Amino acid sequence: MGKKKRGHPDVEELLARPWCYYCERDFEDLKLLISHQKAKHFKCERCGKRLNTAGGLSVHMNQVHKENLTSVENALANRQGLDIEIFGMEGVPEDIIQQHNQRIIQNFYTAQAERQAATGNPPRGLSGGQGPTKKIKMETSEEIKKRLADHRAKVAAQKEAAANGTPLPVVPPPATGPSPSQAASPFPPPQPGFPYPAGAPAYPAMAYQPGAAPGAFGNLPARPPSGGPVPSALPQRPSYPYPGGVAPPGYPVASPVDALGPGAGKGPGGDDIDQLIRMAEAGIKPAKTGEEPPAPVTEKKKKGMRMVYDDTEVSPEEKMAMLPRYRWVEEAAA
Amino acid sequence: MAPSTQFEVSQPPTDAISSLVFSSDSSHRLLVSSWDKHVYLYSITDDQASLLNKYEHRAPVLDVCFGASNNVAFTAGMDRQVKRINLTTGDQTVLSKHSEPVRCVVYSPSHSLLISASWDNTLHVHNLSSSSDASEPLVIPLPGKPHALSSSPTKLVVAMTARLVHIYDLPVLASATTTPPSPWQTRESSLKFLTRAVACMPNDAGYATSSIEGRVAVEWFEDTPESQARKYAFKCHRQAAPEEEGGGDIVYPVNALAFHPVYGTFASGGGDGTVALWDAEAKRRMRQYQKFPEAVASLGFSGDGKYLAIGVCPGFETGMEDYDGKGRTRVFVRELGETEAKGKGPK
Structure with missing residues (x-):
């Protein structure tokens, strides 16, 4: 996101934001987007002239500098092509738009779930009852004592184990670093059988039909072959929920969004929350409410x-x- | 870009600043009260501030405000007196005597009321329109020690210890004669910690309070569920502590609040030495200025909103056994650009 807002915009607002085809960044308004494109993608590297489109830049390079423009600068790996004429939001292929929207929706619900998990507040406009709400756990002093005793025993066991050098079968806390396969992607790896968070509106039109051949875009009109390498160069994008059940190998790395670099994918720590959600869906309680010691975050807060x-x-x-x-x-x- | 420049007052007070205030007209006169027992009067012109006069008191001056004209000031003194000062002649008249130091003084031009709040847990109200100076003030007992006072066109907000907030109706205060009127509203502060500053919105809609725990709350006067649901509070003036000190946040008191007279946005100044501009409607921070060398003690916008004065001096912190603001007390004046303090309004 270009700009962090204090209030959390709703999904319609997010979807309404104009965004750049070349780098997937989104902007407050179209004017900003166009000036971004002129500055980042359509600027002549020889003389600094800012053109309106990639085609315009190509012609300029040709005529003024006698050079051939081969790719759009600062663009994602698979969007450098000159064959598509982009100006602001004009010219963006429909399938790319749909992919983008899906990503926005995805990120929105991830962020919302994250906020909910973090604050325990129900989503805006709901008076509660829905979504994962924070449970206030009432404990009697006996229970607290028991938990303390358990925790102490556990710590002692851990210490002992550490001293012995034997690994403990400890459930990794949800806040540990993302696993290597996740690290590359701001999205969770597709989880068979776990559709994306309950309550997320289904955008069925965008979901790929089960059995659709890789590379084909479901019910979308196929791009004419003259459309150039762009659509076909795009890796198959799994949909959420992913009906196929099995992720295509190497999908996360090849996702166009992954190439966006820092700041492009929203929701730092999305992996953590994804894991939390998946755990919640699988009926596993996060460590906080379980027998684990109080989360280090709160402890640090108090101490710090x-x-x-x-x-x-x-x-x-x-x-x-x-x-x-x-x-x-x-x-x-x- | 419209110009925005910042300059420093050449002859600042010699000890900590308790308060600073601009005249409400566009004459750009600035009064600064100090713990060095003086009140300073500066005149701000385009890019400099010159000392016009200073007025000696018997004891540290804890607050100052302008009266009906830019030639009259009222001061609240550690010597328990509320005084009127003729800024031209320097004549001082004692208007009120409290039994403890006077913490705040506020003048309401629309009702010609002078209100002082003292650590003797009282408010003194002088109606300056009718009575002569000799008349006794109306004394209003308070349930706690007052720490901050602010008035809007029709309301007076008193913030006290134990998170008590009383709101008085100024017309009621103006018409009261002998019996102290009861507050128009009594509230509990939205902030959990000791209130540091209060500032009323110039449009009479509500007020902002700040506490020692790096937080600011914005509330509305109107006592309807809809209006009350709009109130909010946010954290500010905090710094991440270095990891070697255990991390976490260093939380500074928010010492000063001031609303922009034209745009209705407000500035907060904290013990961290920063000043931030906030858009109360849009709930956004618009700007944060570069850190000042010491804690921000007081803030004031000029009557036309062209200047923002910032009084800085070392903050009194927990654990201090002595305090000396000598040589470290400074007053900065920032000339605001055309739209620098203009909010975008709600989306």
Whole structure:
């Protein structure tokens, strides 16, 4: 996302944002997008002239510098082609638009779920009851004591194990780094049998039909062959939910979104939340509510938050007023 | 870009700043009250601030405000007095005597009321339209020590210890004679920690409060569920602590709040030495200015919104056994660009 907003925009707003075909960045308005394209993708590297389209730049290079433009600068690997005439949002192939929308929707629900998980708030417009809400767990003192004892025993066991050098069958906490296969993609690897978060609106028109041949775009009109290498150069994009059940090998790495680089894919830590969601769906409780020790985050917060001034009853001015240099004694002055 | 320049006042107070305020007209007169027992009057012209006069007091001055004209000031003193100062002649008149230091003083031009708040847990209200100076003020008892005071065209907000907030109706205060009127509304602060500053919106719709725990709350006066549901609070003026100190946040008090008289956006100044501009409607931070060398003690917009004055001095922090603002107290004036403080409004 270009700009982080304080409030969280809803999915329609996100989908309405114009975005750049060449690098998938989205913008507040069309004007910004066009100036972005002129500056990033349609700028002549010889003389700095900003053209309106890739074709325009090609002609300019040809006529002014006697050179041939072969690819669009700063573009994603599979979108460097000159054959598509892009100006702002015009000219973007329908299938690419659909892919983009899907990604936005995907990211939106990932981020929403993440926020929900983090805050326990129901989604906007809902008064609760839906979605994973934070449970306030009431424990009796016996239960707390028992949990403490369990935790201590566990820590002791871990220590012992560490001393012995034997690995413990510890369930990795959800906050550990993403696994190598996930690391490359801001998306979770397709999970057979786990459709993307419940409640996400289905965009059935975009879902690939089961059995569709790889490379074909489902019910979308096929691009004419003259459409150039772009559509075919795009790797098969799995849909969410992925009906095929099995991810094509190497899919995550080949996804066009992966090539976007930092900042392009939304939701840092999306892997974590994906895992949380998957765990929730599979009925596994996240460590926080289980027997695990309190999440280190909250502990750190408590320990780390240091107030520069922390007297909640007496103001700094009152303290200063008591210092000898400022003190006022009525009798002395009277 | 419209120009925006910042310059420093050449003869700042010699000790900590308690308050600074611009005159409400466009004369660009700036009053600064200081713990060095003086009130300073500056005149701001295009790109410089010159000291016009300074007025000595018996004790540190905790607050200052302009009166009905830009030639009259009122001060709140550690010596428990509320004084009127004729800025031309320097004549001082004692208007009120509290039994403890006077923390805040506010003048409401629309109702000709002078209100002072003291650590003796009272408000003194002077109606300056009818009575002579000699008349006794109306004394309103408060349930806690007042720490901040602000007035909008029709309301007066008093923030006290124990998170108490009382809102008074100024017309009621103006018509009250002997019996102290009860507050128009009593609220509990939205912030969990000691209130540091209060500022009312110039459009009379609500107010903002800040606390010692790096947080600002925005609330509306109107006592309907819809209006009350709009209130919000946010964290600010915090810094990530270095990892070797255990990480987490260093949380600074938000010492100063000031609303822009024209655009209704507001500025906050914190113990971290930064000033941020906020759009209360859109709930966005518009700007954060470069860090100042010391904590921001007070902020004030000029009556026409052209200048923002920033008073900086070392902040009093927990654990300090002494305090000295000598040589480290400075006043900066920022000339705002045309649209620098203009909010975008709600989307």
